[in-house]
Amino acid sequence: xxxxxxxxxxxxxxxxxxxxxxxxxxxxxxxxxxxxxxxxxxxxxxxxxxxxxxxxxxxxxxxxxxxxxxxxxxxxxxxxxxxxxxxxxxxxxxxxxxxxxxxxxxxxxxxxxxxxxxxxxxxxxxxxxxxxxxxxxxxxxxxxxxxxxxxxxxxxxxxxxxxxxxxxxxxxxxxxxxxxxxxxxxxxxxxxxxxxxxxxxxxxxxxxxxxxxxxxxxxxxxxxxxxxxxxxxxxxxxxxxxxxxxxxxxxxxxxxxxxxxxxxxxxxxxxxxxxxxxxxxxxxxxxxxxxxxxxxxxxxxxxxxxxxxxxxxxxxxxxxxxxxxxxxxxxxxxxxxxxxxxxxxxxxxxxxxxxxxxxxxxxxxxxxxxxxxxxxxxxxxxxxxxx
Amino acid sequence: xxxxxxxxxxxxxxxxxxxxxxxxxxxxxxxxxxxxxxxxxxxxxxxxxxxxxxxxxxxxxxxxxxxxxxxxxxxxxxxxxxxxxxxxxxxxxx
Numbered sequence: 293x294x295x296x297x298x299x300x301x302x303x304x305x306x307x308x309x310x311x312x313x314x315x316x317x318x319x320x321x322x323x324x325x326x327x328x329x330x331x332x333x334x335x336x337x338x339x340x341x342x343x344x345x346x347x348x349x350x351x352x353x354x355x356x357x358x359x360x361x362x363x364x365x366x367x368x369x370x371x372x373x374x375x376x377x378x379x380x381x382x383x384x385x386x387x388x389x390x391x392x393x394x395x396x397x398x399x400x401x402x403x404x405x406x407x408x409x410x411x412x413x414x415x416x417x418x419x420x421x422x423x424x425x426x427x428x429x430x431x432x433x434x435x436x437x438x439x440x441x442x443x444x445x446x447x448x449x450x451x452x453x454x455x456x457x458x459x460x461x462x463x464x465x466x467x468x469x470x471x472x473x474x475x476x477x478x479x480x481x482x483x484x485x486x487x488x489x490x491x492x493x494x495x496x497x498x499x500x501x502x503x504x505x506x507x508x509x510x511x512x513x514x515x516x517x518x519x520x521x522x523x524x525x526x527x528x529x530x531x532x533x534x535x536x537x538x539x540x541x542x543x544x545x546x547x548x549x550x551x552x553x554x555x556x557x558x559x560x561x562x563x564x565x566x567x568x569x570x571x572x573x574x575x576x577x578x579x580x581x582x583x584x585x586x587x588x589x590x591x592x593x594x595x596x597x598x599x600x601x602x603x604x605x606x607x608x609x610x611x612x613x614x615x616x617x618x619x620x621x622x623x624x625x626x627x628x629x630x631x632x633x634x635x636x637x638x639x640x641x642x643x644x645x646x647x648x649x650x651x652x653x654x655x656x657x658x659x660x661x662x663x664x665x666x667x668x669x670x671x672x673x674x675x676x677x678x679x
Numbered sequence: 680x681x682x683x684x685x686x687x688x689x690x691x692x693x694x695x696x697x698x699x700x701x702x703x704x705x706x707x708x709x710x711x712x713x714x715x716x717x718x719x720x721x722x723x724x725x726x727x728x729x730x731x732x733x734x735x736x737x738x739x740x741x742x743x744x745x746x747x748x749x750x751x752x753x754x755x756x757x758x759x760x761x762x763x764x765x766x767x768x769x770x771x772x773x
Binding site: 507555 | 703704
């Protein structure tokens, strides 16, 4: 019995981050009558930290766009009317809000600040930076020039809001990280376990692979490391999941958060879903795309879905080891130091080997040092097996 | 699609522009031409690969993995590109 049912539904402002209370649609990729398939990107939403491209989770047709560009919309409020294929979903959530295991846990890190009066009626003339500055400074509509495009400099020239320095995205990002780290350190009883992993053979294989490839097809060490970490996490379920309330809830998949530094300062931690299913080639392709989009400020909703475990990597030029701070509500963070040529011991002889200090920061409520040691052993094991 | 008779100076210019393309926050004109760009411009491994790719795109010259050390400094990279373009480099077979 396959009748195609259709129902009218509302597409709602998604929560793009645990502390998000509102967002603004700054660009629509669809118009009335447009059809979207599952996973299609349909709009760009501005949050205080980043512009995120949002997607639909079920095939649908967009009937009516309900909000103006730049209009502040609370999370959960409708932004479009759509017609969805298929019978009504059992839960009360709408198309844009699939069931999430950690929704109940989303911490309120900050309360929404009182919003300054909306600054303009003709938002399409204002650039995103202008809108943000106008909001931050409480700019009055009447102060705006009547004609022409309004840029951030236009707002700054008005001199409203005093000499307050422009509160740019990277400040907000740093604040968000600061709050998260503060909370993590206060709430999670951290322990750290380290292990030296011999990377020599894996890197030799990597170099061989790269030797026959043109630059844009080459792999970086991180691709191999992250694939190994993800597989090791799949082998060690006690580290892959979330602390909710008073107990550990395992994740069904290894969704790996990777700490990426932005060139302009600060970090962003996008999620690589089902990372344990990727081999190093696939991981490299995912990383290349993520890094490029993260730096361009074009992350997508699916990139910032909750991770079940995260990893931070010093790269080639960082320090020997990193002992990290867990990103709640996760229960572990894998730290990877810079690979360094060091004396190793093989068969009783001291030989130069490429070694990396790997660490696990663990939530001692969820697991203990033995589990972390096991995770580190599994990482070493998978590195020997890569790809 | 290689450029005819590339000069050292034009190669240096090309490299500096390419660095700025992949790392827009860097003022490439301020980079010492004999310094390691990975350190001075803080290019990580992905950035460095992106730099090599950009140069390949613009000159048709691919730097094999075995020869990447030549590309660590702006001067070294420029010398390498001049040699390869003028047919004097090794251009190791891939």
